[in-house]
Amino acid sequence: MVSGGGLDLRGLRERIETLSxxxxxxxxxxxxxxxxxxxxDADVAGRAYMMAQMRAAGLRPRIDPAGNIFARRAGTSPTLKPILFGSHIDSVPNGGNFDGDLGSLSALAALEALAAAGIGxxxxxxxxxxxxxxxxxxGRGLACSRIVAGDVSPRDMDEMWNGVRRGDAIRKIGGDPDRILEARRPKGSLHCYLELHIEQGGTLERAGIPVGVVEGIVAIDRYEAxxxxxxxxxxxxxxxxxxxAMLAAAHLTVAVxxxxxxxxxRQVATVGHIEVTPNSANVIPGLVHLSVELRDLEPRTLVTxxxxxxxxxxDIASTTGTTIEFRELARAAPAVATPDVQAAIERAxxxxxxxxxRLPSGAGHDAQMMALLGPMGMIFVPSVGGVSHSPKELTYWEDCARGADVLLRTLLEMDRVD
Structure with a gap:
């Protein structure tokens, strides 16, 4: 089955099912x-499958020192900056089959479609x-796109997790931690970056709209109360x-x-982690630690x-006879999608x-790292029930196909933009 844009949709589905x-x-x-x-080991095997599919498509995949997999199709004007596009294939534990996989395999399908049509x-x-x-x-997200964006030090390779050194983990997937700084790319080196992704929320499905044009990736402020x-x-x-202290924490959760x-x-606020001391059924809690996370595209909204x-x-502390303090843990700036790229997605x-x-992304994506290097845009397709990071994660095959088609058309739109 071939889409209106020339994509092999049956092949896309088969690859997503095989990768799973x-x-x-x-x-x-x-x-x-x-x-x-x-x-x-599953990640290593999945990456090997991806590279085999890339080779079968006539591409020459390479692994950079950070472990990212790249494959390039030459342009007719080799002095022009590249259009970079793709996603990831690693998952959370007990995750779904579409988060990242759709964008990665659609990128490959787009290159195949262009080659089959003889379009340069x-x-x-x-x-x-x-x-x-x-x-x-x-404990790191966007870890290897972050390296490409320049946020890296050789000392990072000595971090430990579950008894594994980070440099050794990168070496396991084919990277070279001894050359980690060579994975960096300079600012201004991209014509643009594009990423197709499932929405991971329910906005598109509720509205009955098949394509989301991401306005930006939200700012995130995290505190400990x-x-x-x-x-x-x-x-x-x-x-x-x-x-x-627990009574005060309960009131504070409602206040958040x-x-x-x-x-x-579209701002959101969440208390997602709580620790109670002494955490005993017959003792009034004397100490509670809880997380407070705030997200919105506009940083000023988070301050408010x-x-x-x-x-x-x-007020809660006064009423309950407790004290409440806040400690700032992290602050991530928003990554705003480039207007020209948003317009190209809409035209596609x-x-x-x-x-x-248009809608914001409430979740983090590698695109926010690439926004540090050049123009960026993201395409969303609906998530059934707004469910993600779960085996119940589902995007209908028809919507997968639509997203892949929009990605292909957006590549061509951005190729025309100087």
């Missing part, structure tokens, strides 16, 4: 998802399969005399949600939300008679 076997639960089926975490691009076209996108290994009360006997301490819903917008949370925390979708809408 690397890391599939023993005796499981496609619907049981995949655990292909970075640097695992002015710019070199370079596909990439990023290594170590998910944050499971070494430390709630201090007084641990005491749960049976002998009257309610009125308690300084219950309220801060996100107080004003219209945090100001609201701090004000509510002061329109040329296929597909409706599109």
């Amino acid at each position: 076997t690397f890391g599939r639960p023993s005796g499981g089926a496609f619907a049981d998802g995949v655990s292909r975490t970075a640097y695992s 691009a002015r710019h070199p076209l370079e596909m990439v399969v990023w290594a170590h996108e998910e944050s499971f290994a070494f 430390i709630v201090t009360g007084v641990a005491n006997h749960a049976g002998t301490t009257p309610i009125a005399e308690r300084h219950d 949600r309220d801060a996100a819903t107080r004003a219209p917008g 939300m945090m100001d609201d949370i701090r004000a509510r925390a002061r 979708a329109a040329s296929l008679d597909l409706r599109s809408t």
Whole structure:
């Protein structure tokens, strides 16, 4: 089956299904998802499969010192900057079959379609399969695209995780940690970067729109809240005399949600981790640590939300006889998609008679690292039920095909842009 854009859609589906076997639960089926975490044996096998498919397509894959896989098709004007496009194939534990895989295999399908049609691009076209996108290994996400963007030190190769040195992990997948600095690319070296990805949320499905044009990848601020009360006997301490840290933490959790819903917008706020001390059924909690994570495309919105949370925390502390402190853990700036690239994606979708809408990405992607090097754009396709990072993750094959077609058309659109 060939799409309107010339893509081999049956081949795309077959490859996604085959790739899913690397890391599939023993005796499981496609619907049981995949655990292909970075640097695992399943990851090594999946990468070998990808490179074999690239060679079968007449490409010459190479692995850079960071472990990323690249393959380039020469342009008719070799002095022009390359268009880089692709995604990743590593997964979270017990993840799904579409996160990253769709974008990586669609990149290959696009190059095959252009070759089959005899269409030459002015710019070199370079596909990439990023290594170590998910944050499971070494507590780092976007790890190897981050290296390409220049955020790397040779000392990073000595980090340890589960008894494994990071440099040894990179060597396992074919990288060369001794030459890690050579993986960096200079700013301004790309004509643009494109990435097709499942939305991992429910906006497109609810709206009945097949194509999302990503406006940018949200800023993320993370804090630790430390709630201090007084641990005491749960049976002998009257309610009125308690300084219950858990009660204060519960009110604070509601306050975090309220801060996100107080004003219209797509901002989100989450308490996702909590530690209670002494964590005993017959002791009033004296200390609680909880995470507070805020996300929005506009950093000022995060400041406003945090100001609201701090004000509510002061009232909660006064009411519960506790103290509440906040410690900033991390702050990630937003990565705004380039207007020209967004417009090219919209033109590509329109040329296929597909409706599109602009929306932010609430999840991190390698594209935000590439935005440090040049123009960037992302294409989203619907996620059924908004589910991702789960074996239940699903994007209908028809939507996979549409996304791959839009990627191909966007490549051609951006090739025309000087």
